[in-house]
Amino acid sequence: MELIKIGEKDDKIILSDKNGNTGCFRFIDMLRYGGKEYASIADDEDEIYIMEFIDGKKERYIEIENDSIFNTVIKLFEDLEE
Numbered sequence: 001m002e003l004i005k006i007g008e009k010d011d012k013i014i015l016s017d018k019n020g021n022t023g024c025f026r027f028i029d030m031l032r033y034g035g036k037e038y039a040s041i042a043d044d045e046d047e048i049y050i051m052e053f054i055d056g057k058k059e060r061y062i063e064i065e066n067d068s069i070f071n072t073v074i075k076l077f078e079d080l081e082e
Contacts, residue, residue, distance in 0.1 A: 003051070005059035013041070015061060025049070031076055038064070038073045050074055 003015035012024040028040040030053060039053040039061060050073055051061040064070040 001063040003061040005061075013059075029077065029080060031073070031080065033073055033076060034069070038077075040077050050077065 001017065003017055005013050006016045006022065007014040009024060012026050014022055015025055016022045023043055025041040025043055028042055028048070030037055030039045032038075037053040037055070038050060040048060040050055041061065042048045049061075050064065050070065052064055054060040054062065064073065
């Protein structure tokens with residue numbers, strides 16, 4: 001899954017998928033690991049998503065498909081909260 005930032009409203013970012021579905025997300029935090037950036041965002045129902053963040057012409061949030069990297073990044077975010 002890939003989400004692209006298409007706007008902002010209040011304190012939220014508006015993201016869209018390749019099918020044109022949109023949603024508002026609250027940015028929680030960001031960190032670097034292995035030379036990449038990862039973002040923690042939450043939807044309107046407070047479901048948290050951990051995704052790779054790519055800053056370019058358009059901000060993109062990409063699903064982390066590698067389970068090992070995903071688990072490591074989750075642990076790093078948990079350590080930030082402590």
